[in-house]
Amino acid sequence: MKISRAQAQANRARVVAAAAELFRARGFEGVSVGELMAAAGFTHGGFYNHFGSKEALAAEALTGAWDEMAGERAKARDLGELLDGYLSAAARGAPGKSCPAAALAGEVARATPAVRQAFADGLEGMVGEVEAGLSGESPEGRERAVALVAAMVGALMLSRAVPDGHPLASELLSATRRQAKKALL
Numbered sequence: 001m002k003i004s005r006a007q008a009q010a011n012r013a014r015v016v017a018a019a020a021e022l023f024r025a026r027g028f029e030g031v032s033v034g035e036l037m038a039a040a041g042f043t044h045g046g047f048y049n050h051f052g053s054k055e056a057l058a059a060e061a062l063t064g065a066w067d068e069m070a071g072e073r074a075k076a077r078d079l080g081e082l083l084d085g086y087l088s089a090a091a092r093g094a095p096g097k098s099c100p101a102a103a104l105a106g107e108v109a110r111a112t113p114a115v116r117q118a119f120a121d122g123l124e125g126m127v128g129e130v131e132a133g134l135s136g137e138s139p140e141g142r143e144r145a146v147a148l149v150a151a152m153v154g155a156l157m158l159s160r161a162v163p164d165g166h167p168l169a170s171e172l173l174s175a176t177r178r179q180a181k182k183a184l185l
Contacts, residue, residue, distance in 0.1 A: 014040040015051075016060050019036050019060075021096040023100075024096045024097070036057070055114065058112075069126070073126070079133040083177050084177065092160055100119070100125055127145050130149055132149055150175055151179070156173070
């Protein structure tokens with residue numbers, strides 16, 4: 001039974017969305033093609049109708065994850081609110097629903113050029129949005145934004161690496177949030 005082009009596109013989008021969440025939650029190597037397809041509601045056999053490789057899906061899923069996060073960042077009224085959400089216990093506990101940088105940076109460093117480029121493009125977007133949100137025009141705006149994003153991502157990554165319930169997990173988030181807000185002034 002042949003499906004329409006629109007249905008094929010919708011099916012592909014379901015696979016990309018499932019992959020974006022699963023890759024962030026479990027890493028690229030932590031999820032099989034079969035698991036990705038099952039999460040999207042399909043069988044393993046249909047994967048290659050949509051993607052040439054798992055790496056091709058990874059690049060597309062990263063782009064989708066970054067787009068999702070851009071939408072979330074756009075909901076924040078200002079950078080202070082963005083920091084509150086990004087550096088929260090909720091974000092720490094939901095890697096599949098939060099920033100791809102904090103979830104996948106270590107793996108992306110060893111990934112294919114296409115995956116690394118998708119990551120870099122998304123990270124550039126995040127830096128640009130943070131830079132646009134900084135108060136006042138200054139020649140150091142880009143540098144401040146890069147440093148702020150690096151601190152945010154690093155704090156969330158480190159917090160996730162600490163065992164649940166360990167005081168350092170929340171301290172990493174709260175200290176970074178406070179210091180970052182001071183830097184916004």
